[in-house]
Amino acid sequence: MSGQGRFITFEGIDGSGKSTQARLLADHLRASGRDVVLTREPGGSPGAEDIRKLVLEGDADRWSAETELLLFTAARRDHLERTIAPAVAEGKIVVCDRFADSTRMYQGVGRADLRRLVDQLHELMICREPDLTILIDMDPETGLRRALSRGGEEERFESFGSDMQRRMRDGFLALAREFADRFIVIDGGRGIDDVAADVRRAVEGRI
Ligand code: ADP
Ligand code: TYD
16 A cells, blocks of 8 residues: 555543654654654644644633634644645655544533534534544543643643543543544553554554
8 A cells, every 4th residue: 555645643632642652653654665744733734833822822711612613623724735635645644643533522522512513613624534543542640740741831721630631531532432443542551662562553554
């Protein structure tokens, strides 16, 4: 299947190791001769990176859940149009840190009960699912500790706390059952190399 474009996403709670594992997977695929685009959400295109600053910085109540959903969807539409879709069409492997499943969780069940609206907007404006989604599953306390230890300005979501992390973890596992055809769940509570080996196996088995 070399030469065929693929769209792979990483999902999971904050601090679960998605960015680390997305980077390691991209390095591995490049080393084996694949053309890879490593990207992230919110962001991944110049316009979407501008929106990222709006949604991740500032007070926790800066936006209502509905406004936030519109901002994430706008960022995703731009990212899809300008980065993801062109790369997949050129036969590249796109490795993306978060995508629409994060909206299903954070805006759909985490901050507010907006799943129906999330699904409607997705169908109207995005209408694209990944070929493979890797859920890095881990215990919420460890995830939050890791995420907060990074520091930085982007703490709007981490400031929602450990109860939200717990609900997100359960929600992601439920989502993996809902979309069982494209989800693979990997235990992220181990060393980086052990997790990375499982990720490589999962991807090689599917692409
Ligand atoms: P995410 O993108 O899911 O928020 P990161 O990849 O940024 O998570 O990881 C959060 C922090 O935890 C980083 O400081 C990273 O170096 C560290 N980390 C990532 N994976 C592991 C692991 N398996 N064991 C211990 N620390 C890890
Ligand atoms: P990210 O930078 O991936 O954070 P982390 O590395 O801590 O996992 O994402 C930032 C935050 O944005 C994260 O708390 C989840 C949130 N988010 C949403 O609420 N909805 C979305 O659609 C996306 C993509 C992210």
